Amino acid sequence: MIEILKLGLYDSIQDLGRKGVQQFGVPHSGAMDAYSAKMANLILDNAMDAAVLEFTMLGPTLKCLKDTVICLSGAESGPKINERPVEQHKALSFKSGDVLHIGPCLNGARGYLAIAGGFRTETVLGSRSQYANITAAFKLQKGDRLPINQNVQEKASNRALIKLPPEHFNTQTLTVFPGPEFSRLSKTQAETLMSQSYSVSKDSNRMAYQLNETLENELQSCITSLVLPGTVQLTPSGQLVILMRDCQTTGGYPRVLQLSEQAIDRLSQKKIGDQFRLKWMGK
């Protein structure tokens, strides 16, 4: 068990999300930066889809109630155990009574805490990812006690420290596919869409990232169709909205682009105001 002593800005339990239930209108959910979440699990020899704790911009403070092993991944967040700085991307021994303090995210927007065996919070429709009206709570609360899957070898391995590539956090280029309605854009619109520089607006969360820059738009909305995390919608006012992990399953705005899976992970690490450009997948 791990107890939440103090919350970060937005803490939730996430795995790799729900599969096969989108036909009931259930969002995918799952870790925003699936790559970092998987790396944390990999370092602990966990299953790739073991549930991790995701924090945004600022991490929580947690207390260990039973000896275990943990790993921090994602953005650098200045973690300390009992006030002593500890390394990230490494298996760490976390003993009963220890207090883990996670600070602000420095080089990205999201961090991950994995634990040997994975968190064993409620599973709903095949996933432990928290989401409103699906799980009992949509995010973690102060005082929550998180159960852990036991029956795992609980020892910090001596495995060498793994480094995540710096470009995962500082890249200014995201790769995209043309969306189903891309061909309806005029030549000028298409060129502007792919050449201008973008920045993340303050209206960005687990459901969608909105961009500060707009694109002059005359396209009509279309018949409600299917969308995925990473779908870039162009609204009637010219706003560009990039759907993220908690997005709805259907939508009616023209889908002009689709982010690659790597680009979704990397965009998840972008903070308000961070800039980037787009480039075609495979080019």
Add this chain to the structure above:
Amino acid sequence: MINYNLTYHRFSERAILVQWPPEISEAVLKDVLSFKNRLLDHGVKQIIEVNHAYQSLLVIYHNTIDNLNSAVSALKEQYEQRVEVNKERQQLWKIPVCYHADFGLDLAEISEGKQLPIPELIQRHCQAIYTVYFIGFLPGFLYLGGLDEALHMPRKKRPRAAIKKGAVAIGGSQTGIYPNASPAGWQLIGNCPLQLFDATQNPPCFAKAGDKVQCYEIDLKTHQAISKAVEQGTYHLKSEVFYD
């Protein structure tokens, strides 16, 4: 069976979007479902999920699609071999709706705008047999087709920040039931005491695409009684077999 002219679009590393011509009709829905069933029943290698909307099908693969042409050819082959969905036996769900003024917050306004008395609005809403096209927007939100044209109403100029779970509403040419409390821009006409989405059940929705839905009017007292029975798990939803 009509062979539609379908388009195939690579949507992401692992997904292909199939689209029918841009129309909302039962004929297209049946063809979409026939193709979907074919893909699900004949376990095409690597396909892990198939979702649909009015005139589109999203096919999700386990791994990155290396050869788009061969993946599309395989899909086309399956389309040729689809079997028309059984159109004789369909489920017709009888949905209780309370149109009391406590719930039907916009009924008076609609009545005035349409020059139709409220009882007639209700009668028309209950007369129609709706088709479930797909579930989307919110978990358990049924996209229903078949609203009486006299009831078509533009969305509210100012959306409400929060409406009650079970709200029955009209938006444009569509009608729907909100499975949970949510912000909403549709016109409110009533409330349904049923649980449209139950995450503890699998499947979490009783209705599925292709099913039919018909509303019937209940009073406030019955609404309360059904809500209680639903909460206690003792309510049995009525359904009939419907013949096209």
